[in-house]
Amino acid sequence: GAVVSQHPSWVICKSGTSVKIECRSLDFQATTMFWYRQFPKQSLMLMATSNEGSKATYEQGVEKDKFLINHASLTLSTLTVTSAHPEDSSFYICSARDRKVAGLDTQYFGPGTRLTVL
Amino acid sequence: RKEVEQDPGPFNVPEGATVAFNCTYSNSASQSFFWYRQDCRKEPKLLMSVYSSGNEDGRFTAQLNRASQYISLLIRDSKLSDSATYLCVVNARGTSYGKLTFGQGTILTVHP
Numbered sequence: 001g002a003v004v005s006q007h008p009s010w011v012i013c014k015s016g017t018s019v020k021i022e023c024r025s026l027d028f029q030a031t032t033m034f035w036y037r038q039f040p041k042q043s044l045m046l047m048a049t050s051n052e053g054s055k056a057t058y059e060q061g062v063e064k065d066k067f068l069i070n071h072a073s074l075t076l077s078t079l080t081v082t083s084a085h086p087e088d089s090s091f092y093i094c095s096a097r098d099r100k101v102a103g104l105d106t107q108y109f110g111p112g113t114r115l116t117v118l
Numbered sequence: 119r120k121e122v123e124q125d126p127g128p129f130n131v132p133e134g135a136t137v138a139f140n141c142t143y144s145n146s147a148s149q150s151f152f153w154y155r156q157d158c159r160k161e162p163k164l165l166m167s168v169y170s171s172g173n174e175d176g177r178f179t180a181q182l183n184r185a186s187q188y189i190s191l192l193i194r195d196s197k198l199s200d201s202a203t204y205l206c207v208v209n210a211r212g213t214s215y216g217k218l219t220f221g222q223g224t225i226l227t228v229h230p
Contacts, residue, residue, distance in 0.1 A: 034218070043205060043220040044162065093161050095218075107218065109161040 002028050004096050006110035013084055014118055020080045021113045023094030029074035030096035034107065035067075038091040050077045084117045091115075119144055121219045124206050128225035135196045139224045141189040141206030150209035151182055153191045155202040156223065162205055165191075196228045 003026040013019050023033055031052050036044040048069055049057045056069035068080040077096075081088055091114050095107040124141045131137050143151075151168035166173065168180040168189055179192040189206055206221035 043222040046217055046219075049217065091159075109163070112159075112161045114159070 002096075002098055002108040004094065004108045004110040006092075006094055006113050008113060009111060010114040010116075012116045012118065015085050016083055018080055018082045019084055019115060020078055021092055021094075021115075023077045023079070023096065023110050025075045025096045025098075025108070028096075028098040028108075030077075030098065031074065032097045033071060033077040034095045035069065035077075035079050036093045036095070038093060038112075044093060047079075081115065084115070086117045089115055089117045120222075121145060122206055122208050122221035124204075124221035124224050126222055126224060128227055130227045130229060131196055133196055133198060133228055133230055135228075136192065136194045137196060137226065138193075139191045139204055139206075139226075141191075141221055143187050143189070143206075143208045143219075145208070145210045145219075146187065148187075148208045148210045151180075151189050152207040152209075152218075153178075153180060153189075154205040154207055154220075156205055157202050162207075162220075165204070193226075196226075198228050198230065201226055201228045 005024045007022045011019055033050040035047045037047050038044045046059050047062045050069045050071040052071045052074050058064045066082055071077040091112050093112040094110045097107055122143050129137055153165040154162040155165045156162040166175050166180055168182045170182050172181045177194045181190045203223040203225050205223045208219050
């Protein structure tokens with residue numbers, strides 16, 4: 001089946017540093033990947049839609065200069081949290097669409113990255 | 119009003135019980151509907167899609183009422199392993215093409 005990986009699975013960093021999270025589709029090509037954020041006891045909130053070879057589309061209220069997204073290939077999207085602060089501590093999850101599967105409903109989720117900013 | 123609303127629970131039921139979760143959505147343009155389950159500190163996993171005619175997968179039955187914009191999930195003969203958070207998920211077409219909107223989730227705990 002379709003597998004999506006994320007790296008790292010968890011990261012602890014100091015306030016003010018930047019953190020890069022990778023999302024990879026391992027056995028399929030993904031023209032579109034999605035980045036979500038989940039705070040404790042809350043549901044997943046879509047942050048942005050990442051399209052291979054073009055700029056990401058950010059949801060309202062998400063700062064594009066703070067959350068940099070790069071989707072340089074059909075199997076890799078990266079999310080960089082720049083100048084991270086404690087309020088950015090969250091569970092970041094990506095999902096990917098298989099370009100060979102018709103319809104936009106089939107998304108495969110990565111295992112998530114737990115970010116803690118001290 | 120939230121786009122997708124669920125009763126957060128928690129639901130605490132004994133093994134073997136039948137439990138039902140409800141969900142309402144606000145966007146009448148919504149086209150696809152799903153139930154996901156999420157275990158603690160893990161990613162969501164697709165449980166089942168929800169079709170207009172209703173559909174069943176083993177102990178799980180999903181129903182959709184488009185007129186009322188209402189989705190349900192019924193779990194029969196609950197198992198300890200069913201303990202998780204159940205997420206109602208909607209995919210709206212048009213300007214939100216391809217975007218999944220998640221409900222806040224309903225927590226289920228099945229006890230011996």
